[in-house]
Amino acid sequence: MTSARLRPARLSPADILRTGGVGLRARRARVVLSALGIAIGIATMVAVVGLSTSSRADLLSRLDRLGTNLLTAEAGKDPLGQEVKLPKNAVAMVERIGPVEHATATGNVDARIRRSDAVPEERSAGVTAQAARPDLLAALGGTVGKGVWLNTANEHLPVTVLGAIAAERLGISEPGEKIMMNSEYVVVVGILEPIELVPALDRVALVGFPAAEHHFAFDGHPTTLFERSTDSSVDDVRSVLARTVNPGNPSGVKVSRPSDALAAKAATDQGLTTLMLGLGAVALLVGGVGVANTMVISVLERRQEIGLRRALGATRNAIRLQFLTESLLLSALGGLAGSALGSAATYAFALAQRWTAVVPPWSLVGSLVITLLVGALAGLYPAVRASRLDPTRALNAT
Known part of the structure; x- marks a missing residue:
């Protein structure tokens, strides 16, 4: 009689999220500081798009009122x-x-x-x-x-x-x-x-x-x-x-x-918006580097935890998913905070200028997608590195 081959248990999506969240809750101060970099980049991009759109909407409204x-x-x-x-x-x-x-x-x-x-x-x-x-x-x-x-x-x-x-x-x-x-x-x-x-x-x-x-x-x-x-x-x-x-x-x-001068102003605003989006992208890149740095340090600090999980049967894929999920959650937190800050800044400035505040939905969706991409790229190397740790050496790490 042959014994059945044992297969590793698969983690459900809920288990993956819960496991990834444990690492973030254990290091809250570091998580906040790392997410701040992502938040600044996303807030800059959302605010730039929102203010530019609000300004153009006000300009077009004025053109409609004044006539061309x-x-x-x-x-x-x-x-x-x-x-x-x-x-x-x-x-x-x-x-x-x-x-x-x-x-x-x-x-x-x-x-x-x-x-x-x-x-x-x-x-x-x-x-x-x-x-x-x-x-x-x-x-x-x-x-x-x-x-x-x-x-x-x-x-x-x-x-x-x-x-x-x-x-x-x-x-x-x-x-x-x-x-x-x-x-x-x-x-x-x-x-x-x-x-x-x-x-x-x-x-x-x-x-x-x-x-x-x-x-x-x-x-x-x-x-x-x-x-x-x-x-x-x-x-x-x-x-x-x-x-x-x-x-x-x-x-x-x-x-x-005369209305051509207002139209030219709209074109100038579009060029300035592109420049500011570039600055926001740089801030987001810096935030992504901060997330990657946090995840690499997290892997080094948690080698014994990784070794214990591997010894108890966790697969390399499970370890990769754990750390990749942590990176995605960390970036998502920064992205959501940045979207909220950018939207608030848009509405506050538009109100001060007596504009109709406009935050395009695509800018919020796009910021979330960009955030997740940054999180995936930032967490990919640390996740792979964690999955390749030898259980014995990881357990003996001091």
Whole structure:
């Protein structure tokens, strides 16, 4: 009668997890420090992705609100370096383009702006003057923060509406105060909120076209023309806008799309996000090295335990699984903590910036997958080394 061959018992998944967890619970301080490296790397990556996504979402929301169908046509310079003057009827000509829904203009006014006559003329406040039409604010989607905007009743009078930065530089906080434009006092009737699509207007004092011609010798020629058309026809209008604004010298007209600056900012943010993800990956790599170091030291410290388990019948595969599980659990703890920290940082910063916080689910899933891969790689060598220990020598180790 032959005896049946003995087969080693197989560990269930629950047994593997329990065995792997025992080693971590016995060395809690070291586990926390090792997991911290993984947590920092994962937190950096999750926060970078979350903040970048939140920033782009806010930017796209602003673009949707402001519109991408605004084009500007500015007077350039001729080959001799002289500034080209746009025709006085440029707005009327642009309005004849079929898809154009709205057209308006501003013109540069030669006026020195001071807070009062006590300030010398040569010490300007860094504020320029421009003539504006009453329909400018509607075309740009701007709003008046305080006071009123230019209208058909006051555009003939010596009154002005200040941009947000212009008001700050002049020390004007409320409408009704007076400032000096050249040698004439002008009443401030309104202060604008920042104009996102045309930030240059934030530093300007705006007066009506008739008032600029009567009080400041403005010649009536517009300097910058703004037009809005249907979204589907923006490129078509752009291709003919310069010739329409100045048929005699279209090369002297610079046509641009203000929303392109916001789109370029989104592209810049994407490049910065890639750089920061690289830094997060470096931190994660350092964390992985820390996990590997912890596991190697753990194998050296637990040689007698390994030898005893081998003597009691544990297979090399069981030893490998034990230490590989410890490494995976250690990395998973760091990954979960890092995901939580990264998400919290995203929500806190987005709240401070008044953004809508967005943490893409794929970033959380991806961070967990990356964490487990790092744990597997970090624990592979220590696990194999532990499984190859000779039981006799391991038991006799001091």
